[in-house]
Amino acid sequence: xxxxxxxxxxxxxxxxxxxxxxxxxxxxxxxxxxxxxxxxxxxxxxxxxxxxxxxxxxxxxxxxxxxxxxxxxxxxxxxxxxxxxxxxxxxxxxxxxxxxxxxxxxxxxxxxx
Amino acid sequence: xxxxxxxxxxxxxxxxxxxxxxxxxxxxxxxxxxxxxxxxxxxxxxxxxxxxxxxxxxxxxxxxxxxxxxxxxxxxxxxxxxxxxxxxxxxxxxxxxxxxxxxxxxxxxxxxx
Numbered sequence: 001x002x003x004x005x006x007x008x009x010x011x012x013x014x015x016x017x018x019x020x021x022x023x024x025x026x027x028x029x030x031x032x033x034x035x036x037x038x039x040x041x042x043x044x045x046x047x048x049x050x051x052x053x054x055x056x057x058x059x060x061x062x063x064x065x066x067x068x069x070x071x072x073x074x075x076x077x078x079x080x081x082x083x084x085x086x087x088x089x090x091x092x093x094x095x096x097x098x099x100x101x102x103x104x105x106x107x108x109x110x111x112x113x
Numbered sequence: 114x115x116x117x118x119x120x121x122x123x124x125x126x127x128x129x130x131x132x133x134x135x136x137x138x139x140x141x142x143x144x145x146x147x148x149x150x151x152x153x154x155x156x157x158x159x160x161x162x163x164x165x166x167x168x169x170x171x172x173x174x175x176x177x178x179x180x181x182x183x184x185x186x187x188x189x190x191x192x193x194x195x196x197x198x199x200x201x202x203x204x205x206x207x208x209x210x211x212x213x214x215x216x217x218x219x220x221x222x223x224x225x226x
Contacts (some may be wrong), residue, residue, distance in 0.1 A: 032213050043205055043217035044156070046114075089155065095213045100146075101154045 003027060004092050013080055014112050021075045021107045022092035028071070030092040034101070035064065035075050038087045048075075055100075080111045092107025115208050115217035126196055126225045133192045134221045136206035141186035143189070144209030149204045150220070159204075169225040190200055196225045 006026045013019045023033075034049035045104040050057045050064040050073065057064045077084055087108050093101040116139040123177065126132050135185055147160040160167040168181035183189045193200050201224050207217045 034215070041220075041222075042162075043117075045221045046214055046216060049214065100158065100161070103216060105155045 002105070003102035004090060004104045006090050006107060009105070010108040012110045012112065015081060017111070018081050018089075019084075019109055019111075020079050021088055021090070021109075022072065023074065023104050024070075024072045025092045025102075026071065027092070027094070029094040030102075032093055033064070033066065033073050034091050035062075036089045036091065036103075038089065038106075043110070044089060050096060050109050056057055077109075080109075081113050082111045085109055085111050097101075114214070115142060115210070115216045115220060116218060118219050119204075119206060119209060119218040121221060122177040123222040123224075125226060128197055128225060129208060130196055131192055131194045132196065133190050134192070134204055134223075135208075136189045136218055139207050142146045142208040142210070143186070144215075145183060145216070146207045147181060147189070147190045147191045147208070148217075149202045149205060152226045155206065159191070162191075162206075176180060196223075201225045204221065209223065 007022050011019050034041050035047045036044035037047045038044040048059045048062045048065050052068050062091050063076040066073045087104050087106045090104040091101040118137045120135045147159040148156045150156045158171050159174045160182050162183040164183045178194045203220045203222050205220045206219050207215050209215050
């Protein structure tokens, strides 16, 4: 059973657009929600993370929105650039298991110049 | 954050042989993990590498196939034993921090012929 469901599978936007990637989870014990960015041939890089005590977190052009009641969270990329073209993974996990995360299936983002 | 290196970065191996992948971190960490990422797919946790004790394996992964060592707080190895083409994948080590952040190494790309 997929612990974290991610959509869409792929996304194409024009430069300057705002791609949105959505994730949903079922386990109410999850209380840490990171997003990772992965370029081809590289390991995933931690982009931004949120905890359920806040509904939104911004870091630069990246924003996480979190809806605890709906058990959903999403990544928004403001003013997207061709360099943002990568695969994005959401993850979730309970902090008391010591960083054991469950990953979404990934979204391949292409930003067209 | 932590700087993580993996060796080898890639390898092509014959069916039935074994490969040991090394993971080195630039600082002492409590939590180390090994993941598998099949081409174009998400990340699947293989096991948690415990320092001074046997690794904790996820469902579907067994010690005889994926023996793990963790001799100290900065180093771990994963061996892929008796390889078959189905083991062709990217193997990633990661480390967890006390802030529940998780950082990944660059990965080892394994091809089994």
